[in-house]
Amino acid sequence: MLSIKNLHASIEGTPILRGINLEVKPGEVHAIMGPNGSGKSTLASVLAGREEYEVTDGEVTFLGKDLLDLAPEDRAREGVFLAFQYPVEIPGVSSTNFLRTAVNQVREYRGLESLDAVKFLTIMKEKMKLVEIDQKLLSRSLNEGFSGGEKKRNEIFQMAMLEPKLAILDETDSGLDIDALRVVSNGVNKLKSPDNATIVVTHYQRLLDYIVPDYVHVLYKGRIVKSGTKELALELEEKGYDWIKEEVDAAV
Amino acid sequence: MTTITKNKVTDLFLLNKPTNSNFVELRKAGLDYLESNGLPALKEEEYKFTQISKRLEQQITNFKSAQPASLSKVLVQKAIFEGFDGDIIVFNNGEFVPTLSIISQQNYSFSLLSDAKPEILGSIAKVENDPFVALNNLAFNDGVFISVPKGKKVEKPIYLLHFNQANQGQVVNQRVLIDVADSAEVTFLENTISLDEESYFSNTVVEVKVAQNSHAHYYRLQNENRQAIVVNNFVTDIHRDATFTSVATQLQGGMLRNNLTMNLLDSGCEGNMYGLYLLNGKTHVDNHTNVDHTKPHADSNELYKGILADSSRGVFNGKIFVRQDAQKTNAFQQNNNILLSEDAIINTKPQLEIWADDVKCSHGCTTGQLDEEALFYLQARGIGKEQARGLLLYAFAGEVMEHILYQPFQQYCTNLIQDRLGSKF
Incomplete structure (x- = not known):
């Protein structure tokens, strides 16, 4: 589904990603872990098409298409979804209008009929239950005045509405309390299917108790330096990242 | 090219003396003022960013008042927007057109200024307010007077619809006086349609008296041609417990200067000023607003927002006076701008003068780009x-x-x- 080969990216001339290789198949959950500044969020941003990052080498194909060649909106329409680490507050844009515009543009791209107000609301109600989000939140401006947990929940709600093929969760768990984490993870788990895949970028092993990964990758200095199964995450939780750093730095 | 500061100004504008022989004192006041002061000079502080005199010299070739353009019912129909249901007062190059207007006088009365000769004419917008008030005094032929009697509510809006077409770059003068009596209520809409793309100079004075406990709303759209030079002096006297709200939407013109003044004359009154300027091309829009708090317990709210593209220019100057007697004043002012191009310019300046010591006043302005x-x-x-x-x-x-x-x-x-x-x- 997603194939990343030798991906290099930099910001303002500073290299951040230095040769990432990753294969993600439908139905899989990949966790990407690593110490601060290792390039986790950069990877998520580059995949979603954030313009500040310059891809200097390598390629990314998504369902056979050159992902890097697509505008951010077209990546979303093809089925890539990025749950933001810091969702943006947008005063004056109603959550509902925004979502309807988004859903219908995605549907149009995929050759589907656009949803009328009634159908849209029906689907919205159904998905709201999934992430236990309150109607009140959605009648406000997009993310405006939302708590951290509410913002993250809204990200997962948007994901439910847009039904992506590949979801990238960028530190969705950071700062959440246990209850919020449970709700968000439940949402993600309910949206999982054999046809879609999830990349979970996280700093904390705790999230992986709720969203169980098939693979765990450790990112350090812009490269994936270790891959394994969920046991690797537990090992990291126990021992921290230092032993990996030492291993890598010793090899250089 | 002649300069139209001092001396020359009266010669130029009296090329075509108003045919209407009324308003003798008003015209004299205008003439006296202009003879000693002229139009704003290049260094004049109030017109620093809006060189209107220079623009007039460059663009207006003929300072005669414009003759009526050719209007039709079809044109008026085209200017009516979906859902509108109300009265329409049509102006042709500043002159009232009875045949195209729809005036029910339902809970209000309408007359020409020359017929009504209202005493308050010229007492709200004074020549000292602005040189262009003096010029309007001098040059307008006739205007309209709308009064709403005590306790009445005008249910449907009154739409002031101007058609301007002053080819050869002529002058359009408009004069409107509105008198809203005690506890009355009314809503006005205003729009100006340029009939072609030629230059004209439109100089408008609107005076509004909002008497005790009354409510008036004035919604104005400015979407004129790209050559139009417009000066609009809009002055309101707001009396005890009365509320006046102005919402200005400014989309296009050559150079637009709006002087909006609200005199809060007594306690319990409220003046609201809202504006949006959405500019592109070379449109230049200047909003000078002025709120004068004179008595305790009055409120003013002001929000002007601008989006400027291409090489458009915006000017915002918000004056708030709080006089010594005006304790417990609430005065809020905000001006926010988004610049969409490197060449767009905004000059924004809050100007607060507070003489009372127990007041709540705040102001703020922001200028930025679109949030990436x-x-x-x-x-x-x-x-x-x-x-x-x-x-x-x-x-x-x-x-x-x-x-x-x-x-x-x-x-x-x-x-x-x-x-x-x-x-x-």
Whole structure:
């Protein structure tokens, strides 16, 4: 589904990603872990098409298409979804209008009929239950005045509405309390299917108790330096990242 | 080219003396003022960023008052927007056109200034306010007088519709006087349609008296041709417990200067000033607002927002006076701008003079670019870049539009704005 080969990216001339290789198949959950500044969020941003990052080498194909060649909106329409680490507050844009515009543009791209107000609301109600989000939140401006947990929940709600093929969760768990984490993870788990895949970028092993990964990758200095199964995450939780750093730095 | 500061000004404008022989004192006051002061000179502080005299010299070749243009019912029909239901007062190059107007006089009365000769004419907008008030005094032929009697509510809006076409760059003078009596209520809409793309100079004075406990709303759209030079002096006297709200939507013109003054004359009154300028091309829009708090317990609220593209220019100058007697004043002012191009310019200046010591006054202004992070967020959800931009800009602008309480007009302005921003949803 997603194939990343030798991906290099930099910001303002500073290299951040230095040769990432990753294969993600439908139905899989990949966790990407690593110490601060290792390039986790950069990877998520580059995949979603954030313009500040310059891809200097390598390629990314998504369902056979050159992902890097697509505008951010077209990546979303093809089925890539990025749950933001810091969702943006947008005063004056109603959550509902925004979502309807988004859903219908995605549907149009995929050759589907656009949803009328009634159908849209029906689907919205159904998905709201999934992430236990309150109607009140959605009648406000997009993310405006939302708590951290509410913002993250809204990200997962948007994901439910847009039904992506590949979801990238960028530190969705950071700062959440246990209850919020449970709700968000439940949402993600309910949206999982054999046809879609999830990349979970996280700093904390705790999230992986709720969203169980098939693979765990450790990112350090812009490269994936270790891959394994969920046991690797537990090992990291126990021992921290230092032993990996030492291993890598010793090899250089 | 002659200079039209001092001396020359009266010669130029008296090329075509008003045919109407009324308003002798008013005209004399105007003449006296201009003979000793002239039009704003290049260094004049109040007109520093808006060199109107220079622009007039460059563009106006003939300072005669414009002759009536050719109007028709079809043109008026075209200017009526969806959902409108109310009276229409049509002006042709500043002169009232009875045959095309619809004036029910339902709970209000209408007359020409020359017939009514209202005493308050010229007492609200004074020559000292602005040289262009003096010029209007001198040059307007006749105007209209609308009065709402005590305790009456004019249920439907009154739409002042101007058609301007002063080829050869002539002058259009408009004069309107509105008198809203105690506990009355009324809503006005105003729009100006340029019939062609030629230069003209339109000099408007609107005076409004909002008497005790009354409520008046004035919603104005400025969307004129790209050569139009417009000076608008709008002055309101707001009396005890009365509320006046102005919402200005400014979309196009050559050089537009709006002097909006609210005199809060007594306790319990409220003056609201909202404005949106959405500019492109070389449009220059200057909003000079002035709130004068004279007595305790009065409120003023002001929000002007601007989006400037291409090489357009905006000027915002917000004066708030709080006089010594005006304790417990609440005065709020905000001006926010988004610049969409390197060449767009905004000059913004709050100007507060507070002589009372127990007041709540705040002001703030911001100027920035479109929020790129927000744009990316919307794109990352599948919304196309152009539409995402439009959505964000409209979100910024929409806050002003909410203050237009007459829905069909709000919708009309919103549609124009969304067309301009390229976002319909």
